[in-house]
Amino acid sequence: MAPAPRVPLADGASIPQLGYGLYKVPAADAARLCLDAIGAGYRHLDTAAFYGNEREVGEAVRASGLPRDELFVTSKVWKDDNGFDSALRAFDASMRRLALERLDLYLIHWPVPSTDRYVDTWRALVRLRDEGRVRSIGVSNFHAHHIERLVDETGETPVVNQVELHPWLPQTALREFDAARGIRTEAWSPLARGRVLGTPLLEALAAKHGRSSAQIVLRWHVQLGNLVIPKASSPQRIRENLDAFGFELDAADLAAIATLETGERTGRDPDDD
Ligand SMILES: NC(=O)c1ccc[n+]([C@@H]2O[C@H](COP(=O)([O-])OP(=O)(O)OC[C@H]3O[C@@H](n4cnc5c(N)ncnc54)[C@H](OP(=O)(O)O)[C@@H]3O)[C@@H](O)[C@H]2O)c1
Numbered sequence: 120m121a122p123a124p125r126v127p128l129a130d131g132a133s134i135p136q137l138g139y140g141l142y143k144v145p146a147a148d149a150a151r152l153c154l155d156a157i158g159a160g161y162r163h164l165d166t167a168a169f170y171g172n173e174r175e176v177g178e179a180v181r182a183s184g185l186p187r188d189e190l191f192v193t194s195k196v197w198k199d200d201n202g203f204d205s206a207l208r209a210f211d212a213s214m215r216r217l218a219l220e221r222l223d224l225y226l227i228h229w230p231v232p233s234t235d236r237y238v239d240t241w242r243a244l245v246r247l248r249d250e251g252r253v254r255s256i257g258v259s260n261f262h263a264h265h266i267e268r269l270v271d272e273t274g275e276t277p278v279v280n281q282v283e284l285h286p287w288l289p290q291t292a293l294r295e296f297d298a299a300r301g302i303r304t305e306a307w308s309p310l311a312r313g314r315v316l317g318t319p320l321l322e323a324l325a326a327k328h329g330r331s332s333a334q335i336v337l338r339w340h341v342q343l344g345n346l347v348i349p350k351a352s353s354p355q356r357i358r359e360n361l362d363a364f365g366f367e368l369d370a371a372d373l374a375a376i377a378t379l380e381t382g383e384r385t386g387r388d389p390d391d392d
Pocket of ligand 1: 260313334356360
């Protein structure tokens with residue numbers, strides 16, 4: 120299958136719009152599933168220190184035989200490592216596990232407002248970017264007010280904000296906030312961990328377009344302009360999820376999907392940490 124198109128980031132880099140998400144992919148399976156994904160046409164892998172599979176992601180990147188520039192790898196600094204020195208150490212540890220010379224995107228995984236260290240973490244990421252050890256830097260699970268604080272205190276705007284986003288939680292206000300500042304919104308749990316897929320409306324749209332419910336939801340993300348990183352555990356689903364580019368939802372389909380909004384989260388509210 121053709122790789123997902125690359126879209127530009129505000130810092131001059133570009134990122135494949137759809138990637139393979141590795142949360143809860145066991146380390147024992149991760150290298151094989153990443154190679155399945157790369158074989159299917161994925162060029163973007165989303166891991167994190169917390170996922171326990173960075174080593175295997177790095178192995179797959181090397182085993183793929185592709186030029187390093189053709190693959191986009193994201194990792195994230197975990198909550199416990201927020202802070203300047205601890206984030207720098209966490210980055211070194213991630214890079215030792217990945218065994219890659221350079222990372223494409225490094226994100227603050229959660230702001231954890233109760234510890235009030237995310238601005239210091241951000242300063243560490245700015246340093247890593249300025250030293251050329253990571254090409255792009257961004258955040259995850261940041262509300263608008265967390266991003267405003269980063270920009271006010273450092274003058275540096277993240278290029279990506281990876282947040283929970285699916286038809287139950289379309290994050291309309293945050294997407295508008297991000298877009299106005301040149302920040303790409305990236306959808307985690309884009310399928311609401313698979314839970315939204317049996318919705319009769321999505322099944323009806325799937326029948327209308329001759330696609331699966333997962334492809335309908337992923338196409339919705341693509342048309343909203345989201346970066347999107349579905350996780351799947353079989354080669355067949357991995358392939359199915361990449362196939363979200365060869366058809367178009369019309370305005371009535373998009374309006375129907377908008378009625379699914381409930382505000383329900385599958386994960387935590389970032390301000391509750
Ligand atoms: N930054 C953060 O805090 C954060 C938090 C959560 C996730 N993430 C990232 O976002 C990625 C995706 O999120 P997620 O893994 O939570 O949820 P998700 O991608 O919304 O859903 C994954 C679930 O949907 C199922 N599924 C996938 N494709 C399917 C298909 N075509 N048909 C039917 N079922 C399908 C999977 O089943 P099988 O696995 O059994 O195939 C799995 O149970 C993660 O892997 C991670 O990279 C980031």
